[in-house]
Amino acid sequence: MSDYSSELHIALLAVQRAVILTKRVFNEKAKGTVSKDDKSPVTIGDFGAQALIIKAIKHAFPKDEVVGEEEANTLRENKALSNQIWELVKGTKLDEPSSDAALGGELESEEDMLKAIDQGNSKGGNKGRIWALDPIDGTKGFLRGGQYAVCLALMVDGQVKVGVLGCPNLPVDDKEPLDAKSGEDASDGPGRGVLIGAVEGQGATSRPLGTGTLQNPSAISMRPIQDLKDATFCESVEAGHSSHDDQAEIAKKLGITKPSVRMDSQAKYASIARGAGDVYLRLPTSKTYEEKIWDHAAGDLIVREAGGEVTDVHGNRLDFGVGRTLKNNKGVVAAPKASHNEVVEAVKAVLGSKAS
Numbered sequence: 001m002s003d004y005s006s007e008l009h010i011a012l013l014a015v016q017r018a019v020i021l022t023k024r025v026f027n028e029k030a031k032g033t034v035s036k037d038d039k040s041p042v043t044i045g046d047f048g049a050q051a052l053i054i055k056a057i058k059h060a061f062p063k064d065e066v067v068g069e070e071e072a073n074t075l076r077e078n079k080a081l082s083n084q085i086w087e088l089v090k091g092t093k094l095d096e097p098s099s100d101a102a103l104g105g106e107l108e109s110e111e112d113m114l115k116a117i118d119q120g121n122s123k124g125g126n127k128g129r130i131w132a133l134d135p136i137d138g139t140k141g142f143l144r145g146g147q148y149a150v151c152l153a154l155m156v157d158g159q160v161k162v163g164v165l166g167c168p169n170l171p172v173d174d175k176e177p178l179d180a181k182s183g184e185d186a187s188d189g190p191g192r193g194v195l196i197g198a199v200e201g202q203g204a205t206s207r208p209l210g211t212g213t214l215q216n217p218s219a220i221s222m223r224p225i226q227d228l229k230d231a232t233f234c235e236s237v238e239a240g241h242s243s244h245d246d247q248a249e250i251a252k253k254l255g256i257t258k259p260s261v262r263m264d265s266q267a268k269y270a271s272i273a274r275g276a277g278d279v280y281l282r283l284p285t286s287k288t289y290e291e292k293i294w295d296h297a298a299g300d301l302i303v304r305e306a307g308g309e310v311t312d313v314h315g316n317r318l319d320f321g322v323g324r325t326l327k328n329n330k331g332v333v334a335a336p337k338a339s340h341n342e343v344v345e346a347v348k349a350v351l352g353s354k355a356s
């Protein structure tokens with residue numbers, strides 16, 4: 001049986017390399033933004049990071065498939081944008097040549113880059129090895145100057161086996177508690193940037209994000225909370241992504257008095273997994289929206305390996321084996337194992353009272 005050590009190693013390095021590129025874009029005023037068909041934004045950073053990561057995966061594991069968020073159609077029609085991304089991608093490499101070589105080195109050409117982006121077109125499913133990739137999760141946060149994450153997970157037969165989150169704007173210090181402002185005006189200056197990883201059955205770790213070889217990891221775990229009243233809970237910044245009103249009602253029901261921490265991206269999963277916060281609630285705002293697997297796969301495993309439980313609002317585990325979306329689930333409830341049931345009961349009580 002595989003211990004997934006080489007998959008974890010490649011995933012950590014690939015995310016670390018992609019973050020070199022996303023940080024350059026984050027710190028530029030013009031981020032090369034275009035609007036997708038669903039009106040959501042995508043930047044040159046999203047496309048560039050997807051190309052770099054898929055290239056690395058296909059080099060190390062040629063037979064694996066990838067479910068990636070972005071596709072290159074718009075770039076093939078917009079040569080100027082494509083050139084702009086290529087200018088960024090072609091110079092991006094890890095400082096340590098042997099690390100970069102493990103990822104297959106640089107991409108060969110602009111066409112090679114577009115092809116790599118389009119290799120994120122797997123349909124997903126519950127057979128074989130499939131990676132789920134969100135090259136920039138929280139693009140709106142990325143544009144606003146908030147939190148964002150580069151997210152990569154390996155699923156085997158529909159089960160998440162490896163998860164990696166690169167969070168350039170979170171503090172390196174795992175124990176720096178979140179406060180109501182943690183999601184705002186984020187920076188990637190000194191003391192910032194963390195790389196979280198997990199393998200099923202082997203726990204979760206964090207280490208400072210670097211630009212060459214991987215730094216030493218430390219084990220992370222969720223904060224043991226005796227009473228949910230003392231919990232810190234996280235939610236999306238965007239009210240359109242999860243219902244702030246329902247979440248406030250649930251927090252009240254649980255006796256939580258601290259203000260919620262609003263933060264973009266899977267930085268929420270990363271934060272609760274390392275004990276900087278406790279509970280992540282994502283309650284559906286629409287009957288039709290299906291959550292995407294790349295928005296949850298890495299965070300789901302990392303939180304569970306850190307001693308947490310992750311389910312949907314009905315208390316069912318997230319099902320990553322049914323395609324590109326979580327069509328069998330609604331919403332997300334992540335909490336320490338010992339408190340998770342109590343949180344789900346509060347969620348059911350609040351949502352149930354609305355349905356009737």
Ligand SMILES: Nc1ncnc2c1ncn2[C@@H]1O[C@H](COP(=O)(O)O)[C@@H](O)[C@H]1OP(=O)(O)O
Pocket residue numbers: 040041137138139141235236237238240241242263264265266285286289295
């Ligand atoms: N209506 C929606 N409900 C839930 N999540 C959404 C919705 N629309 C977009 N998203 C996704 O939520 C993620 C960000 O989550 P958060 O609000 O927690 O930071 C993004 O990946 C975003 O997708 P997209 O990348 O297409 O914008």
Ligand SMILES: [Mg+2]
Pocket residue numbers: 134136137138294295
């Ligand atoms: Mg996303």
Ligand SMILES: [Mg+2]
Pocket residue numbers: 046069134135136137138139
């Ligand atoms: Mg994204």
Ligand SMILES: [Mg+2]
Pocket residue numbers: 040041042069139
């Ligand atoms: Mg997006």
